[in-house]
Amino acid sequence: MRNSRFRKEDQLDEVLSFAEEAIPVDQIATGPADLLGLGDKYAAHRALDWILQDLKRFPARGWRFLQAGVQSPVTRNRNLALTALLAWPKASWPESAEELLRKGYAAEPNEKLRERLRSALSA
DSSP: OOOOSOOSHHHHHHHHHHHHHHSOHHHHOSOOOOBOOOSGGGHHHHHHHHHHHHHTTSTTSOHHHHHHHHTOSBHHHHHHHHHHHHHSOGGGSOTTHHHHHHHHHHHOOOHHHHHHHHHHHHO
């Protein structure tokens, strides 16, 4: 059996519902920086990581968390959000996805992630 945090969609709904109350996504989405996100100050960012890493298996689910991840100052959040979005079929992307990626690309301070965003936009 594959080790996964979310085995069924109903579990995902429960997790996302709890996370919406527990993770202050508006406070996370402050804009890209090249931060590691270490220490107590970044506890919410680490919680967001747990959500983002499994969203790749659930197209069109948890968009609010992906938006926050792409706009986070913590590089790891942005990488995980982009990985999840790129795993989704492009037809399942919300209308605002490409604009979010364009803005992210324009502001991205990390060269490797900036290249990933460029590739995503040109795909």
